[in-house]
Amino acid sequence: SAVISQKPSRDICQRGTSLTIQCQVDSQVTMMFWYRQQPGQSLTLIATANQGSEATYESGFVIDKFPISRPNLTFSTLTVSNLSPEDSSIYLCSAEGENTEAFFGQGTRLTVV
Amino acid sequence: GDSVTQMEGPVTLSEEAFLTINCTYTATGYPSLFWYVQYPGEGLQLLLKATKADDKGSNKGFEATYRKETTSFHLEKGSVQVSDSAVYFCALSVSGTYKYIFGTGTRLKVLA
Numbered sequence: 001s002a003v004i005s006q007k008p009s010r011d012i013c014q015r016g017t018s019l020t021i022q023c024q025v026d027s028q029v030t031m032m033f034w035y036r037q038q039p040g041q042s043l044t045l046i047a048t049a050n051q052g053s054e055a056t057y058e059s060g061f062v063i064d065k066f067p068i069s070r071p072n073l074t075f076s077t078l079t080v081s082n083l084s085p086e087d088s089s090i091y092l093c094s095a096e097g098e099n100t101e102a103f104f105g106q107g108t109r110l111t112v113v
Numbered sequence: 114g115d116s117v118t119q120m121e122g123p124v125t126l127s128e129e130a131f132l133t134i135n136c137t138y139t140a141t142g143y144p145s146l147f148w149y150v151q152y153p154g155e156g157l158q159l160l161l162k163a164t165k166a167d168d169k170g171s172n173k174g175f176e177a178t179y180r181k182e183t184t185s186f187h188l189e190k191g192s193v194q195v196s197d198s199a200v201y202f203c204a205l206s207v208s209g210t211y212k213y214i215f216g217t218g219t220r221l222k223v224l225a
Contacts, residue, residue, distance in 0.1 A: 006156075031211045042202065043157075043215045092157065096211045101147070106156035 002027050006093050006105030013083050013112050020079045021108045023093030028073035031096040034066070037107070038089045046091075049076040083112045115140045119203045119216030126193055126223050134188040134201055134219045136177075142208025146170075146179050146186040149202040151218075157202070160188075193223045 003026040013019050023032065032049040046066055047055040055068035069077045080087050093105040120135040138144065148160040148170070161170030166181035175190045186203060203216040 033212065035213075042217045043213070045212060045214075048212065094211075094213070101145070101159065101162055102206070102211050102213060103159075104149075104157040 002029065002095055002097055002103045004093055004095055004103055004105040006108055008108055009106060010109040011111070013110065015083050015085065015112055017083055018079055018081045019083065019108075019110055020077050021091055021093070023076045023078070023095075023105055025074045025095045029095040030073070032070065032076045033094045033102070034068065034076070034078045035092045035094065035104075036089045037092065043092065046078070049078075080110065083110075085112045088112045115144065115205060115207055115214050117203050117205055117214050117216040119219055121217070122200075122220040124219060124221045126221070128195055128223055128225050129192045130223075132188070132190040132193045132197075132221065134203075134221070136186045136188065136203035136216060138184050138186065138203075138205050140184075140205055140208065144205040144208050146177070147204045147206070147213070148175070148177055148186070148188050149204060149215075151200045151202065153199070160201070193221070195223045195225050197221060198223045 005024045034046040035043040037043045045058050046061045047057040049055050049068050049070040051070045067079045088111050090107040092107045094102045097103050116139050118137050145164045147162045149157045150160045161172045163170040163179035169178045177186050177188045200218045200220045202218045204213045
């Protein structure tokens with residue numbers, strides 16, 4: 001099974017700034033995903049990070065707010081831009097495993113003040 | 114579109130009680146079904162999974178059976194422990210992809 005390292009594990013940011021979250025997988029994977037878990041809520045898929053092309057965003061999420069990079073088959077970043085208190089959430093990275101099983105990072109807990 | 118409906122919590126049980134957390138789904142195609150657990154302050158961990166109808170996933174005393182006729186994947190455990198206190202998420206993978214759709218999560222609290 002893949003091991004996913006995500007950092008930072010938590011951060012407190014000022015409104016109007018940006019935070020970049022890194023996700024490192026210990027093996028090459030084709031598919032990587034970013035999810036958001038708002039306080040007391042379930043996980044919502046933000047986008048699929050594609051290697052060599054732009055990310056594919058889900059309805060309600062846009063590239064200007066959530067730019068994503070995928071420079072190679074083991075690494076991706078998610079930036080949350082122009083932060084507001086509503087962006088306070090846990091952000092999780094996931095990657096494909098076997099038989100449609102996905103593996104998740106530990107998450108990044110973002111608090112915007 | 115595809116969706117997962119999960120019973121609302123919180124669920125509070127005494128140690129050694131029987132646990133059921135209901136989960137139903139709607140999906141086109143043939144999704145895989147999962148239960149994930151999130152312990153306080155930690156990330157998501159896969160608890161069990163089932164990839165086709167009538168499959169039973171099991172792990173750590175938890176079980177769930179993929180019931181296509183009732184579009185359900187209920188989580189059960191015969192005797193819960195305090196250490197099982199966590200939030201449990203039912204999820205499906207959109208057919209043929211690794212994109213997951215999650216239920217809203219059910220918080221379980223087990224009292225000694």
